[in-house]
Amino acid sequence: MAQPKMPKLKYWHFDIDVEQIGWLTIDTPKSPVNVLSRACIEELETLVLRFEDLAASGELAGVVLLSAKDNGFVAGADVREFDEMSDPSILPAALERTHAIFNKIENLSIPIVAGIHGFCLGGGLELALACHYRIAVNDDSTKLGFPEVKLGIFPGFGGTGRSIRQAGPVAAMTAMLTGKNYRAGQAKGMGLVDRLVKHRDQLRWAGRKAVMQRQKSKPAGFTKRFMAMGPLKGYTANKMREQTKKKANPKHYPAPHKLIDLYEKYGDDPKAFIKAEIEHFPDLMASDTAENLRRVFFLSEGLKAQGVKGEKPVFRRVHVVGAGVMGGDIAAWCASRGMEVTLQDLDMERIEPALKRAKKLFKKRLKKPQAVEAAVSRLVADPDGKGVSRADVVIEAIVEKLEIKQKLFAELEPKMKKTAIMATNTSSIPLEDIASVLKQPKRLIGLHFFNPVAQLPLVEVIKQAKNTDAQVRMGASFCTAIGKSPVIVKSEKGFLVNRVLMPYMLQAVMRVENGENPEQIDKAAVAFGMPMGPIELMDVVGLDVGKAVAEELGQEVKEGGKFASLVSQGHLGRKTGKGFYKWEDGKAQKGEAAPHANYEGLGRDLVQPLVDECEVCVKEGIVADADMADIGVIFGTGFAPFLGGPLKARRDGKA
Incomplete structure (x- = not known):
């Protein structure tokens, strides 16, 4: 049949087949993923108006919406436009226009069906929810969700009310x-x-x-909608507030709390909830929190560019030496990401605990029994080190003793493939010292992971004096391949994260030594925006580790003080059940914090040593610039993301 005349399109392709089914395909040019930019949405508006005309004339029976990208449907709105769109003179009108387009899609007289594979996130999911029916590929690559809260906002294209309509209030609000x-x-x-x-x-x-x-999605049934009815709506809203406050301070992260407020008003009226987006979304978009979280997003995306340019290297086999907590967990993480891993230590007795921990990780992350068993089979105990010669990456994670590391690498070097990455997970020893015994010292780079490996995204890629850029880029590419965020750091004692953490933690310890209340100190740091206080963090790191790193960095540890006394008694923190706090079931048992007139102000005082040391690290070239310092410290220490990083916070007068 003759194709109807359509406008020239940049972001979409549309044609009608002999059965009068329209095939609408999104394909964002010059982008690895589909995103909903303003221009893309404007084209969609033109298309939807044509759909209405074609439907009225009987030329169009329905539309199927698909993606041309291999990796997914639509990854969301175009975050690159968010800074401009946060202008209150622009955003409300743009939201109203997008709402009108999505409403037209929803109100089409002909069926419109979304076919989803890969990522369907944020605005992409909101677009799919405006369609009449949704079909998804049931494989591990398909992911649906609303990540907006991570950018300091909530869904703004009608996703609030439509998700509640389809999933019910509890499931939708949780998402x-x-x-x-x-x-x-x-x-x-x-x-x-x-x-x-x-x-x-x-x-x-x-x-x-x-x-x-003419299939059409059915809305959530009465059982699901019941929790948003009558007095139950207020009850569920309060429960949501209670849970959300545990993870997000309303002062620091207003978006989830504003969303709950709107739910309490409109949770039983999806259409009213959708309209409320237009009124309340712009203030959040223009907030300092949203601006800083966008900065964190772009910095984290920029880390991926530090890897090998052009064709990406393939890493199939990893060999880890050292089956302690760090080594074992690095091996488990690599296996969970699909790599074949051999794990070496002196004997099976040392390796077995790591294999047991690994299986717990696989069950938690991979869920499906078949996927769990596949990961278990990829992680192989290797006390004799047979995997060294086949590995694409060899990572050392043994005791922090220079002589022992030197001896190990001297033994590993002749066994390794010439193309393999040779890496140490040292947390503080300069790489030049370790590499001094090698025939090719330039091969050794650092890959410094953080504990717990499965939770912390950062890996410091340590560059020593003799490394080439190519070797360091290979290390960064490996980090990206296993889903970690690499920050390139110069080989100096403490590198970046430990170097900035130690003054922060030791100053807090000295306050306790001088009689201040540890609970008060920790509460103040959390009030400032840290994920946990410095005293609790010292317990988590391990007092012995903290003392050793402090001494390595030349930081003073008071002799005869409480810190030194706890270490000498073997009270090393969480791992021994007692440190500055008593630990039960992995949680610090704290008393009441001493009252303080200004907890946030005290917290700001507490983080000053960390911020000061960040500035020194930039001046000394430990990292390339302030941006790398900020993202490295956010990912490595959890420093308040809503402030955009320690140095951004100082520039803004907030740290």
């Missing part, structure tokens, strides 16, 4: 408040997806069938 990604099967169970297919190539067939049968 929006946590920013969690859901697998296709989970999303179907929630009501965000209507049908699953096994493979991407089945989306067209299933989409055609949904159009021909």
Whole structure:
């Protein structure tokens, strides 16, 4: 049949087949992922108006919306436009226009079906929810969710009310408040997806069938909607506040709390909830929190560019020497990311605990029994070190003793492939000292992971004097391949994170030595925005480790003081059940914090040594610039993301 005349399109492709089914495909040019920019949405508006005309004339039976990108459907709105869009003279009108377009999609007289594979996040999920029916590929790559809260906002394209309509108030609000990604099967169970297919190539067939049968998604049933009715709405809102306050201070992260307020007003009226977005979204978008979280997002994305340029290297096999907590957890993480891993230590007795911990990690992260067993099979105990010669990456994670590390690397060097990465996980020893015994000292780089490996995203890629840029880029590429964020750091004692943490923690310890209340100190640091206080953090790190790193960095540890006394008695913190605090079931047992007139002000005083040391690290070239210092310290220490990093906070007069 003759194709109807369509406008020239940059972001979309549209054609109609012989059955009068329209095939609408999004393909953002010059971008690895699809995003909803203003220009993309304007084109969509033009298309939807044509759909209405074609439907009225009987030329269009329905539309199937697909993505041309291999990696996913739509990753969300275009974050690059957010700074400009935060202008209050622009954003409300833009939101109203987008709402009108999505409403037109929802109100089309013909069925419109979304076929989802890969990422379907934020604005992408909101677009899918405006469609009449949603089909998703049921594999591990399909992820649906609302990550907006991580950028200091909440869904603004109608996703609030539509998700509540489809999934019910509890599931929808949980998705929006946590920013969690859901697998296709989970999303179907929630009501965000209507049908699953096994493979991407089945989306067209299933989409055609949904159009021909005029299938339409059913909203959440009474059982799910019940929690937003009458007095229960206020009850669920208070429960949400209670849980959210534990993770997000309303002063620091207003978006989730504003979302709960709106839920309490409109949770039983999806259309009213959607309209409320337009009024309340702009203030959040223009907030300091949102601006700083966008900065963190762009800095974290920029870390990926530090790897090898052009064709990316492939890492299949990793060999880890040292099956202690760090080594074992590094090995487990690599295996969970699909790599074959051999784990070496003196004997099986030392390796077995690491294998048991690894299986717990696999069960927690991979869920499916088949995936868990596959990961277990990829992690192989190797007390004899047979995996060294086959490995693409060899990582040492043994005791922090220079002579022992030197001896190990001298033994490893002749066994390794010439192309393999040779790395140490040392936390403080300069690499030049370790590499001095090697025939090719330039090969050794640092890959400094942080504990717990599965939770902390940062890896410091340590560059020593003899490394080439190519070797360091390979290290950064490996970090990206295992889902970690690399920050390149000069080889100096303490590198970046330990160097800035130690003055912060030791100053807090000295306050306790001088009679101040540890609970008060920790409460003040948390009030400032740190994830935990410095005294609790010292217990988590281990007092013995803290003392050793402090001495390595030339920091004073008071002889005869409480800190030194605890170490000498073997009270090393969480791992021994007692340090500055008593520990039960992995949690510090704290008393009441002493009262203080200004907890945030005290917290600001507490972080000053950390901020000061960050400035020194930039001046000394430990990291390339202030941006790298900020993102490294955020990812390595959890420093208040809503402030944009320690040096950004100082520039803004907040630290």
